Amino acid sequence: MRRAVLLLALVLLAGCSSGGAKPKPSDLNNQPQAGPYQGFGLVPPLPRPSFTLTDTTGKRFSFSQTAGHPTLLYFGYTHCPDICPTTMADIAQAVAEQPAAVRSQTQVVFVTTDVKRDTGHVIAAWLRHFDTDLPTKFVGLTGTQAQIDAAQAAAHVVLAEDGGQTHAADVLLYGADDYAHVKYLQSDNESDQIAHDLPLVSKEASS
Amino acid sequence: MNWTSIRPWVGTVARVVLGGIWIWAAWSKLGNPRGFVQAVRAYDVTPEWMSKAIGYGLPVLEVCIGVLLILGIVTRAAAIVSGLLLFVFLIGLIQASARGLKLECGCFGGGGTTIGSTHYTLDILRDVGLIAVSAYLVIWPITRFSIDEFLARNDQVEMPSAKRMRSEQGQRKYNAMLEARRREAEIRTRYVTLALGLVVVLVSVIGIGVQANRAKIQGDVTATNASVANGVVAGKSNAPVTVDVYEDFQCPICLQFEQSTGQDIAAKIKANQIEARYHTMAFLDSASTGNRYSSRAANAALCASDVSVADFVKYHDVLYGKDSSGQQVQPAEGSHGRSNTQLLDYAKQAGIKGNDLTTFQSCMSGEQHKSLVAAITDKASQRGVSGTPTVMVNGNKLGSVDKASFDAAVAKAAAKASTSPSPSPSGSTSTSTSTPSP
Numbered sequence: 001m002r003r004a005v006l007l008l009a010l011v012l013l014a015g016c017s018s019g020g021a022k023p024k025p026s027d028l029n030n031q032p033q034a035g036p037y038q039g040f041g042l043v044p045p046l047p048r049p050s051f052t053l054t055d056t057t058g059k060r061f062s063f064s065q066t067a068g069h070p071t072l073l074y075f076g077y078t079h080c081p082d083i084c085p086t087t088m089a090d091i092a093q094a095v096a097e098q099p100a101a102v103r104s105q106t107q108v109v110f111v112t113t114d115v116k117r118d119t120g121h122v123i124a125a126w127l128r129h130f131d132t133d134l135p136t137k138f139v140g141l142t143g144t145q146a147q148i149d150a151a152q153a154a155a156h157v158v159l160a161e162d163g164g165q166t167h168a169a170d171v172l173l174y175g176a177d178d179y180a181h182v183k184y185l186q187s188d189n190e191s192d193q194i195a196h197d198l199p200l201v202s203k204e205a206s207s
Numbered sequence: 208m209n210w211t212s213i214r215p216w217v218g219t220v221a222r223v224v225l226g227g228i229w230i231w232a233a234w235s236k237l238g239n240p241r242g243f244v245q246a247v248r249a250y251d252v253t254p255e256w257m258s259k260a261i262g263y264g265l266p267v268l269e270v271c272i273g274v275l276l277i278l279g280i281v282t283r284a285a286a287i288v289s290g291l292l293l294f295v296f297l298i299g300l301i302q303a304s305a306r307g308l309k310l311e312c313g314c315f316g317g318g319g320t321t322i323g324s325t326h327y328t329l330d331i332l333r334d335v336g337l338i339a340v341s342a343y344l345v346i347w348p349i350t351r352f353s354i355d356e357f358l359a360r361n362d363q364v365e366m367p368s369a370k371r372m373r374s375e376q377g378q379r380k381y382n383a384m385l386e387a388r389r390r391e392a393e394i395r396t397r398y399v400t401l402a403l404g405l406v407v408v409l410v411s412v413i414g415i416g417v418q419a420n421r422a423k424i425q426g427d428v429t430a431t432n433a434s435v436a437n438g439v440v441a442g443k444s445n446a447p448v449t450v451d452v453y454e455d456f457q458c459p460i461c462l463q464f465e466q467s468t469g470q471d472i473a474a475k476i477k478a479n480q481i482e483a484r485y486h487t488m489a490f491l492d493s494a495s496t497g498n499r500y501s502s503r504a505a506n507a508a509l510c511a512s513d514v515s516v517a518d519f520v521k522y523h524d525v526l527y528g529k530d531s532s533g534q535q536v537q538p539a540e541g542s543h544g545r546s547n548t549q550l551l552d553y554a555k556q557a558g559i560k561g562n563d564l565t566t567f568q569s570c571m572s573g574e575q576h577k578s579l580v581a582a583i584t585d586k587a588s589q590r591g592v593s594g595t596p597t598v599m600v601n602g603n604k605l606g607s608v609d610k611a612s613f614d615a616a617v618a619k620a621a622a623k624a625s626t627s628p629s630p631s632p633s634g635s636t637s638t639s640t641s642t643p644s645p
Contacts, residue, residue, distance in 0.1 A: 149379060153387030159380040 028189040028196065036200060037182040038193040045179035046172065049154035053111065053141040056124035061141055063109065063151075070202045071107040071174040072194070075152055077114035077164045078126040083186050085129075087171060088138075090186075092130040094194035100135075102202045108138040113152075113164030115145050175201030218350030219279075221340045225289060226276030228337065232315050233269035240266075240422040241585055245490070246313035249593035250299050251306075260415060263422065267414025268292075271407045276344075279353020284400045286344035293341060297334045300327055309594075358399070362392045424585065426578035432512040432519065435582045438486035439512045439519050442476040447624035448617050450483045451599040453592045456504035456526050457491035457544070460608070461596040462537050465527035468610040473520070481617060485523065488584045488595055491540075500544020503571075505580040507550045510570035514563045521557040531556055547572050 028038040035041050048067060055061040063073075072091055076084035088110065095106050110127060112118035123140035131138040143151070152159045152168070160167035171184040173194070182197055184190050236243040244262030247253060253261060272292075275285040296314065303310050304327040312330045349355055364384045371377035433439045438451075450472070454461040475481045487505040494501065504526055512519035530536050536553060538544050545553075554567050570576070587597075591604075598605045600616040601624075 145379070146383070149383035150387060153383045154390075159383060161376050161380070 028193045029187065035181060038189075038196040039173065039182040039184045041182055042180055045181045046156050048174045048178040048180070049151070049156075051147070051151040051154050053143040053147055053151060054120065056120040056127075056140045056142075058120055061139065066107045066109065066139075066174075067178055068176055068203070069105050069107045070102070070176055070198060071109060073109050073111070073155060073172045073174065074170075075111045075113050075155075075157060075160065075167055076169075077112050077167070078118050078122055079114065080165075083169050087169065087186055087190065088127075088130045090191035091171065091194060092134065092138075093191045094198060095134055097195045098198055102199050104135045105202055106136060106198060108136075109141060110138055111141045111148065111151055113148060113160035113167040115142060115148055116163060118142055118164075173197060173201060176203040177201075214347055215349060215351045215356075218282075218344060218347050219352055221343050222276050222279055222282060222350050222353065225286075225337065225340050225344070226273040229269045229273030229276065229289065233266040233273065235315060236266040236313075237270070237418070240418040241424075241581070242490075243313065244422065245585070245588040245593075246311075248588050248591070249308070249310055249313070250303055251308065251591065251593070252299065252302065255589060259419065263418035264411045264415040267418070268407065268411045271410055275403065275407075279350055279355050280358075281396075281400045281403050282344055282350065282353060282355050283348035284404065286341045286348065290338055290341035290345065293334050293338045297331060297338070300330050300334065303327070304331075358395065359392060362388050364388055424578050424582045427575075428579045428582040430509055430513060430576055430579055432516050433487075433509050433576070433579060433583075435579065435586050437484045438583055439509070439516060440482060440484050441516050441520050442482035443479055444482055446476075446479050446482040448481045448620045449601055450481045450617070451486060451597075451602075452483060453486045453488055453587050453595050453597040453599075455488045455491050455501055455595045456508070456537065457489075457494050457501040457540065458595045459537070459540065462527055462535075464596045464598075464608050465524075468613055469524060469527065471610055471614065473524075475617065480621060485519070486583055486587055486592075487580060488587050488592070489580050490584055490595075494540040495538060495542065495544030498544045498546075500538055502577065502580055503544065503547070503550065503574065505583075506574050506576045507554070507567075507571045509576040509579060510567050511554060511557065511559065513570060514559055514567060518557060518559055518563075522554060522559070525553045525557045 029040065048063070048071070050062065050064050052060055052062045072095075074087060074091070076087065078084070091108055095103055095108065098106065108131070110123070112123055120140070120142060123142060127138045127140050141151075142148075148164075149159055155172060157168035157170050157172070169186050171190070171194070172180045173182050173184070174180045181201065184193055187193075240263055243266065244259055247258045247262045247265075248255075268288075269292075272285050272289050275281055276289070300312065304325070309325055312326065314330065314333075344350075349359060364381065366372070367377050367381055372381065428435050452472075454465075472481070472483055476483055485508075487508050489499075489502040489505040491501040492499040508519060508523055508526065511522035526536050528536060530549075530553065536545065550571055551564075551568055554564060554571070559567055596608050598608050598613060600613070601620045603616070603620075605612055605616055
């Protein structure tokens with residue numbers, strides 16, 4: 001009973017302070033929400049980082065090329081037994097669920113943390129498991145250890161160690177406004193969370 | 208307590224003191240834009256357009272720098288600009304001192320030629336000290352209680368444990384994070400500096416416009432027998448030699464000059480040897496305690512010129528002479544200037560009476576020629592007259608203002624005029640810019 005009263009008071013207080021429409025609480029994760037997202041809100045939002053790495057065909061790829069598009073950024077490695085493949089599969093599924101306009105815009109960028117084993121060829125072959133049915137193919141990136149470190153630091157994720165096998169599992173979603181307002185962690189709901197939030201950060205939704 | 212922990216506090220003090228000095232220095236200059244332009248001209252190193260840009264824009268720029276320093280935003284850039292400005296001032300002071308110009312610094316308002324001793328050594332030492340304070344802030348721009356400190360609050364990267372730092376992996380990670388945060392800070396600083404720099408430039412340019420507008424002389428600058436360009440002209444225009452006399456009724460050296468050479472000038476006018484143009488300047492208002500004798504006397508003299516040029520000359524002679532009770536009319540510098548009642552008495556003494564006296568009284572007490580006085584003063588400054596008395600014979604400045612050199616210059620100019628059909632500038636006088644000061 002006391003708890004209910006307290007909750008009511010809190011709701012009233014919140015109503016007083018915010019005034020406007022309150023974002024719907026997330027039913028896809030158990031964290032307090034920031035904004036209308038179902039993933040984990042980032043306050044303050046992280047700006048889209050700039051780093052340059054090498055893509056699977058050996059060409060230089062600047063992350064700024066994806067500017068203005070909703071972009072999912074993930075750091076992992078291809079020999080990863082569980083988290084990396086499931087995360088990539090979740091991302092692929094979420095993108096596939098989107099309406100055509102959002103689906104064709106959305107960019108997915110995978111950066112390897114295991115520079116020794118993950119050559120361009122290996123990454124390309126691995127990514128093809130996930131993006132075969134999608135209109136916009138996933139981008140796989142590699143580089144020198146220093147470049148990979150710099151990219152992770154620029155994206156504000158914890159730097160990987162142990163040859164890339166201990167790495168941050170965060171999936172960062174940068175919106176059309178070039179800010180990441182939300183990120184995702186490996187869970188049963190990850191795909192639904194991404195699917196819910198993608199239209200919110202794409203240009204169609206904001207215009 | 209050690210140096211590392213004291214340093215940012217020292218920086219805070221340096222920042223606030225330097226910023227305060229900039230704002231203080233700008234304040235009185237902002238209030239008197241025309242006066243500061245005249246002070247800049249007196250340094251005699253800038254062309255007219257630049258003197259104006261500096262005179263109007265510099266105080267605004269100084270306020271901007273002061274505000275930035277006190278807020279502690281873009282401290283390094285503000286300190287660099289501060290140091291550069293001070294360096295330019297230093298060069299200006301050194302050149303003025305080396306050329307023997309007797310100037311007041313004008314650093315905190317005022318300026319122009321000074322009567323007393325110059326304080327170049329003190330001014331230069333103060334400048335060097337402030338440059339040192341600026342340099343401190345350039346080297347250590349992050350100070351306590353500053354916006355810069357607030358903006359950099361998230362730039363720190365936690366140092367891992369000592370054990371972890373010994374491992375190649377830990378060190379690599381730490382360095383990568385450090386480098387990333389450093390780059391972000393650099394980009395942020397660049398944008399903030401560019402944006403604020405743009406704002407400061409815009410504000411300064413707008414400030415030039417605003418100050419130029421405020422410096423404009425409002426009101427009527429015409430009079431029956433006086434003009435901005437020529438002052439009051441006594442004598443005939445067909446006289447072979449033209450003499451320009453720039454005087455301030457408050458200036459003691461003008462008094463000396465008038466007492467030694469005044470009768471000589473009057474005689475030469477009468478003999479139609481010269482045409483004298485009296486430029487009644489007023490820039491020594493600060494020398495009388497609050498009642499602006501310099502301006503009021505110049506105005507009264509112009510009011511006398513409305514009656515007739517002859518009355519102007521008589522009134523002018525009374526102001527440089529003695530009153531009916533035999534006392535010297537010119538008030539001592541730093542004393543209370545003569546009252547309007549006294550200025551009216553001098554008019555009676557000069558022989559103005561009847562309706563003319565009534566007209567004179569209303570003109571004098573209402574300061575009807577206030578704008579004209581200001582315009583004549585500014586015109587003189589534009590012509591490079593930075594002190595009084597300045598005497599020009601056919602446009603050539605007299606090197607030393609005394610009877611002997613005046614007579615010599617007039618004689619030489621007259622000789623030249625008689626050989627050539629049109630009066631031409633005489634080369635007899637020194638072109639040195641140093642003139643005796645008030």
